[in-house]
Amino acid sequence: MQVLVRDNNIDQALKVLKKKMQREGVFREMRQRKAYEKPSEKRAREKAEAVRRTRKAARKAAQREGLIPGPKKKPRPVGGARSPRFGAGAPSAGGAAPATGGFDRT
Structure with a gap:
């Protein structure tokens, strides 16, 4: 790495x-x-991980098909409010963040 x-x-x-x-x-x-992890504990952990992966894949597929609603989106701040993650030193664009570009995790 x-x-x-x-x-x-x-x-x-x-x-x-x-x-x-x-x-x-x-x-x-x-x-x-x-x-040390006992072989029986390892089997149980791996089985639980496989079940979790399968359920997640099924949930994602159902969301893509429209059978269940997707995750709720976080509301964006209105006006010039900025996320505390970026701090006061971030350059301002003169208003709300642009709708496209940036590092949105949606």
Whole structure:
């Protein structure tokens, strides 16, 4: 795994590295390997994970088919209100955030 450090910004590079490790499942694997897992516990865990994956896939397929409603969307702030995630240092576009582009997680 490789992360580029730009302008000696170690904090940003660490943030990117942690996100990559989270996506790869490194932290989950480390936690599992801390202690011995009995074969019966491993089978039960793997079966539960498979059931969870199957249910999630069925739920997503039903949402695509329109059989069940999709997840509720979070309401967007009205006016010039900004998300606390971006802080006061973020440049302002002179009003509400644009409808397209950006980093929306919808």
